Amino acid sequence: MSRVAVMGAGSWGTAFALVLSDAGNDVTLWARRPELAAAINAEHQNPDYFSGVALPPSLCAVSDPAEAMEGAELVVLGVPSQSLRPNLSHWPIPSDAIVVSLAKGIERGTGLRMSQVVAEAGGIDAERIAVVTGPNLAREIAERQPSASVVASTSEATAAALQQACHTPRFRAYTNTDVIGCELGGATKNVIALAVGMAIGLGFGANATASVITRGLAEITRLGQALGADPYTFSGLAGLGDLVATCSSPLSRNRTFGEELGRGRTVAEISASTRQVAEGVLSCASIQALAAAQEVEMPIVDAVAAVVGGELTPAELMTTLMSRSAKPERY
Incomplete structure (x- = not known):
């Protein structure tokens, strides 16, 4: 049994805290709002995200970061990607703890992956950093449906x-040492899921969505290889597995966000109507910049970034992609 702090009581943080508790660990869940921490302790459920899903009675919630992390051997970071750096600036992470990132995004302004943000902003050695990725639809995991994921670290011992x-x-x-590939797969599939959602919102069928998913995987793999990832990572859980789950399920917040865009709502309107964060909306410009710096062609990412930036409509996105010049499939 390990002493574990899960920093973030959103949907994925709560679901992973449940997993860790089921695995026999002593888990403390940090909630930003004291009233949510109190509700979790009183009701043994998270009323804001998983009403009706029972949490283990042994799982406790607090709203003080220092209390949550006191004596922790494992610190799990469950906050959205763009708020990770400011939180790390004042969280007292134990000096010998393994630090785990759950966020699937690329930091705006720096283009850094989340493990890089943890290393830079938290002063954590790379061998103490790990990421969790793969097909991680939080509600299914919270309901204890069967699921497989990847835990990745440059240190085999940390991953194990x-x-x-x-x-x-x-x-x-499953363990993996290809942190670059695992994080790029997790971040970029959110952008592809936005495009799939737009296709669905526009009324297109399986041919269109399968085409976007498949060509999206090609884009992810091209960028990953350019940045030093193992191409085989993208045929596994952190690549294809995560992409299929995120693009196929109505539980996916990125696909759902894309559907709403396809139906004519704006980014501002959709964002204001939910407390959930669609990481693809926040990371698409950063991924586009990474690709440009590596001279990697990513037309789906480019088109999604243009929609999010108000430069294209979803209908124009589809027209833009379909009217590109003909090429060999392995171009």
């Missing part, structure tokens, strides 16, 4: 320790 801490009969964890 995290694997042991979160492996349960319903949550199967």
Whole structure:
């Protein structure tokens, strides 16, 4: 059993806290709002995200970051990607703890992956940093449906320790040392899911969505290889698995956000109507900049960034993609 702090009581943070508790760890969940922490402790559920889903009685919630992390051997970062750096600036992370990122995004302004943000802003050595990625639809995991994910670290020992801490009969964890590929797959698939959602919102069928998913995987792989990732990562859970789940499920906030865009709502209107964060909306410009710096062609990412920036409509996005010049498939 490990002493674990999960920093963030949103949907994914709560679901992963449940997994860690089911695996036999002593888990404390940090909630930014004291009233939410009190509700979790009193009701043994998260009323804001998973009403009706029972949390283990042993899982406790607090609203003081220092209290949550006191004595923690494992600190899990469950806040959105763009708020990770400011939180790390004042969180007292224990000096010997393994630090785990759950966020799937690229930091705006710097183009850094989340493990890089943790290293830079938190002063954490790379061998103590890990990420969790793969097909991680939070509600299904909270409902204890069977799921497999990847725990990645440049240190095999760190990845193995995290694997042991979160492996349960319903949550199967695989290790990987390709942190670059795992993080790029997790971040970029959100942008592809926005495009798939727009296609669905516009009324298009399976041919269109399958085409976007497949060509999206090609874009992710091109960028990953340019940045030093192992191309085989993208055929696994952190690549294809995560992409399929995010693009196929109505539980995916990025796909759902894209659907609303396809139906004519604006980015501002959709964002104002939910407390959930669609990471693809926040990261698409950063991923586009990474691709441009590597001279990697990513037409789907470019088109999604143009829609998010108000330069294209979803209908124009589809026209733009379909009217590109003909090329060999392996171009």
